[in-house]
Each structure stands twice: as C-alpha cells, then as structure tokens.
Amino acid sequence: MEMMTVLVGVLVVFAVITAFKGIRMVPQGYEYTVEKFGRYTHTMNPGLHFLVPYVQAVGRKMNMMEQVLDVPSQEVITKDNAAVKVDGVVFFQVLDAAKAAYEVANLEIAMIALTQTNIRTVIGSMDLDESLSNREVINAQLLNVVDQATNPWGLKVNRIEIRDIQPPRDLIDSMARQMKAERERRAVILEAEGHRQSEILRAEGEKQAAILEAEGKKDAAFREAEARERLAEAEAKATAMVSDAIAAGSVNAINYFVAQKYIEAFKALAEAPNQKFVLMPMEASGVVGSLGGIAELARTALGEAGATAKPGDVPPASARARFMPEG
Secondary structure (H helix, E strand, O other): OHHHHHHHHHHHHHHHHHHHHOEEEEOOOEEEEEEEOOEEEEEEOOEEEEOOOOOEEEEEEEEOOOEEEEEEEEEEEOOOOOEEEEEEEEEEEEOOHHHHHHOOOOHHHHHHHHHHHHHHHHHHOOOHHHHHHOHHHHHHHHHHHHHHHHHHHOEEEEEEEEEEEEOOHHHHHHHHHHHHHHHHHHHHHHHHHHHHHHHHHHHHHHHHHHHHHHHHHHHHHHHHHHHHHHHHHHHHHHHHHHHHHHHOOOHHHHHHHHHHHHHHHHHHHHHOOOOOOOOOOOOHHHHHHHHHHHHHHHHHHHHHHHHHOOOOOOOOHHHHHOOOOOO
C-alpha cells in the first residue's frame, strides 16, 4: 500500500512538471522557433503557447526589434594608397525568424564580416579626400549592397553609418599644416580686401571733397564776377550821371567825382605791399586847388561848347571825354 502511494505521488509530480514544461510564454518583440524531434516546424509569436512535452521544443529565440551592431575598426587602403582606419555601426531588424535562425550559423559575426568587406570595397575605390568628404555616398552604397546580401537571411538593414575615418598621424599633421596655411592665406586676402576697400573709401572721400571745393570756388568766382559786374555797372552809371551833370553846367559833380578817384588812388598806394614811399601834398589846400583848376577847365570847356551849341543840347561825346578821368 505504501509503495502504491509513493508511485502515485511520483506520477503526479511528473505530470505536473511535464504540464509546466509544455507551457511557453513568448514576450513582446520576440519570436521563438519550434522544433519537433530537432526539426523546425513553426514559429511562435508573442503570447502563451502549449507544446507537446518531450516531442516539441523551443529552437531559437529571435529578437524581432531593431538592433544596433558595432563594426570594429579596420585598416583600409584608399585608391591613392593612403591607409585609414574605419569603423561604423549597422542598424538592422529580423523580419523572418526562421531564416535568421537556420540560414546563417552566427548572425552577428556574419553581419560584421559582410559589412567590413564592403567597407573595404567602397572606400578602396575612392581617393582619401573623396572618402573624407563623401560619407553620405559611402553610407548609401554600403546600405544598398549589405541589404541585398542579407535578404536571404530574413533581415532588413535600415541604416549603415560610417562612424570614423582616421588617416595616419603624419597625414593628419600634414592636413593640419595645410589647413593652417589656407586659413592664413584667407586672412591675408581678407586683410588686403579690407585695405583696398579703405583706400577706395578714402579716395572717394577725397574726390567728393575736391568736387565740393571746386564747386565752392566756382560759386565764389561767380559771385565775385557778379560783384565786379555790379560795381562796373554802378561806376558806369555814376560816370554817366557826372557826364550829364557836366553837360548841364554843374561843376560840383565833377569836383566830387575827381576827389573820389583821388582818394581811392592814394588808398591803393597805401595798401600796396611793395610800396615803400607815398608822396602826398603837405596841405589839404593843394587838393582843393587841384579841384579848382579842374573846375576851371570844365567851365572853359562848357563855355566853348555853349557858344556853338543851342540851349538844351548835350555836348558831344568828344568834348565830354576830354574831362573824364581815365579808369
């Protein structure tokens, strides 16, 4: 009886263990392959599943989310024989769990080897300068080739990014010196351009100043000529008035006119910078006597003209001109 109880207990425990062994929970983002006696039969999606114990078993647990794979750094020879170290990163996703599990032995190692090989191929077809400046082109070529190559594995390669392209140390130093020389050249060009612009602005300023000065001199000369013209008109008018007064028999007008010219002449002599001596009459009566003599000449001229001319006639221009002072 006791042996039967023990056997039943053992059978119950075995049945419970077997039942639990047949229950499988697949988490979200994963897929499990199911094998029957070691042969793939189907794939379990996320959720609760029941397997036949000792007949069916879980084969591979595949991550169906997007994954990131680091590509180790490797030395690559460019088209112009420059040795550079290149590394990168691959973003991929498993689309078919069965293919990813059974079409390739080690998925990550195969992905790394395939990516490194194509990196050497793509960069080896470019010059160093081209490979350093055309990373987008390299990424696009790598993505196209690797995605097609991994399609039989049930994968989808979303992106491939070249993380670093590192030239040799001596080449880096040479490039640094070249960049420094280029910056210094640009600085010299900018300084020369600034100096040229400054000279242009200064020349423009001098030009405008010269134009303004010439215009000022032109205006001043015009005003001076206009003033001389007005003065000449005034003198001509005054001369005409004096001539009319003499013709009418008035001697005071010619006395005033001659005295004015006399004073202006002495004023000009006094202001002359090269004049050392100025001779003047000792007494003002000399000037008055001169004016009297001129008046007497005028009376005589007027008397002779009046004897031949009719009353009210104007003496001829030749008679008037003899007593007009020379300008």
